[in-house]
Amino acid sequence: MQQNKPALFLQKVSKSYLTPQGKLQVLQPLSLTLNPGQSLALMGESGSGKSTLLHLVAGLELADEGQILIAGEDITRLDEKHKAQLRRERLGLVFQQFNLVPSLKVKDNLAFQARLAGCLDKKWLDEINQRLGLEELQERYPEQLSGGQQQRVALGRALAHRPQLLLADEPTGSLDEATSDQVMQLLLQLVQLSGCSLLMVTHSLRLAKQLDSAWQLHSGQLEPLTA
């Protein structure tokens, strides 16, 4: 039933912060549609509001106004408990900081969200491990991994429960260019394989061009990327 609905639909979403200097309008009322299986790159200068937009979609911050529908469900109308449930079951999050649980081995970090969501699929997890080259690292703890390895685990964890929408905030931002390219190719392959939609913040035009569409935030508004 939810298949025909956009994976993500934003309607007239705005966001401001109160700062010591007064009200800072970060996002003007903006709208956006991301269809199932599609990928969208979000670019813009530092401070233009990219992370803010991602946090609103993840329900980690509140919009001033507007609707944010994830597969038809308006996250702005949910209480904290149901927001957390939606996040757990339908969203995958990958941020620049890997946010792995230090006390858990790779295998348990990978299965963490899928277990919480009650949808651990061993076959899919095996596929993820194989594609991301994580088979040899299962028994290690995050501190025993390189940055690129940690990022691959974070990626696997975000996809293990088969989210409908993957939100990635500069997922390869802290990696060198070669590693970043490798991780990015793996990310795109897995996203395609799982059929989920992808909203990715990036500073890299090269990466943005690999996605189905690319937009930039400028003065709080979304503009198609023309460069």
Ligand SMILES: Nc1ncnc2c1ncn2[C@@H]1O[C@H](COP(=O)(O)OP(=O)(O)OP(=O)(O)O)[C@@H](O)[C@H]1O
């Ligand atoms: N909690 C907050 N309180 C006040 N201002 C905030 C808060 N969070 C973000 N801002 C401001 O909102 C603006 C947008 O921040 P945001 O982190 O979304 O930008 P960004 O485009 O992701 O930047 P970058 O590319 O540097 O990560 C910035 O001016 C920032 O200082």
